[in-house]
Amino acid sequence: MIQNKYIVQLCMVFMLAYISGCSQVNVRTQSAMGNFYQNINKKEFYSKATYKMTMLESSPIVSISLFRVPQIVEAGIQLSKVNQILFVKLTEKKLLNIERHLIFGKEYLYDTEKGKLFILFDLPALYLMKDHLDIYLDILALNTEKKFTRHLRKKIVFNWKPLKDNVDTGFNYGQFGTEEQLIETKTIQKIVSEEYKNTAIKRFNPDYAEFINSVFPQKELIQTE
């Protein structure tokens, strides 16, 4: 009889612990919902782009040629039946060595009506680029039928080459002048100096970092700031 009493007490302790745990979870889920999705300024987002491009859902790769700097490129990627974008990860291993998540509302947005994912690329100055830029995008999306996810991998190639002719695309940048003329131009110097300040050179591949440091005309000035 006494043994049963202890067993009952023990069971009650565990039941209470279990119930308190469950109720805590329930309370947590009832916390106030933020209005995060409503706060996004879509007008500001769409007004930033200086160059727009579209990519079909079935296209794994698209190549873009740019002439002016700096550019904010808006890539509209067709993605139908998507309920939510879980993340967009940008990877570039050749030059910039970037692997980071894009910021929702500032760097990517999904338009449910158009069925398009819009991504903004705030691209670095052409003059710092040694080669074309191969950007890989890993997109994880939640379908309209919940619990089904789609993982897409897209590649966007940005071509530009004022420093020398772009062999891959056959574009000739001769119209922009020689490398020396470009670097001497004051406007371009200003852009490049701005870019240099916004660049985490340490993260770049060593060869490329060395190249940037060698072509940059005001590196000593910037480094002492």
Next chain:
Amino acid sequence: MKTKVLLIFMCGIFSLSSISCQTGRIVSSKTEDLSIGLTMYPSDLSVTAVQNAIESSLSNYYRLKFNVTSFQEFDTIMNGVNTNAEQYVKGFLKEHKLDYLVYVQNRRNLDLWLMVWNQQGYVENIIVPYSKRLETQLIDISVNAFISIIENMDNRLYANKLY
């Protein structure tokens, strides 16, 4: 005799939980512009992996110094939040000198919650429906949700981003 055993057993549980609370804090020595407190549930979620992912995302790609401190006193924090969220979070952030408190909960078979409170006691959250296929992506999803919420709250990340 059995009462004693039961008492010893319960004391053991309480002391173990209190030890885990005491030792659960990991403090980084970096100087910070952004100071973040991170707490996760259930405890088998890799706090260190999320902490590292958040730290590397920010330090490599933004012109900001920051610090992520993980707190394993999850129940204490959530009890405080459930009682009076605004007051508790304000006090907690002030006491630990934090800018944000981040809470990640993986409710298996239901959803993944990520909530962020700022110093004013304002909260933003993202809820992702759970599926087994998402388990390998949880860190990426958490980091994505985290940076998106933080940016939405004070506009510092985008303005300080680096190539």
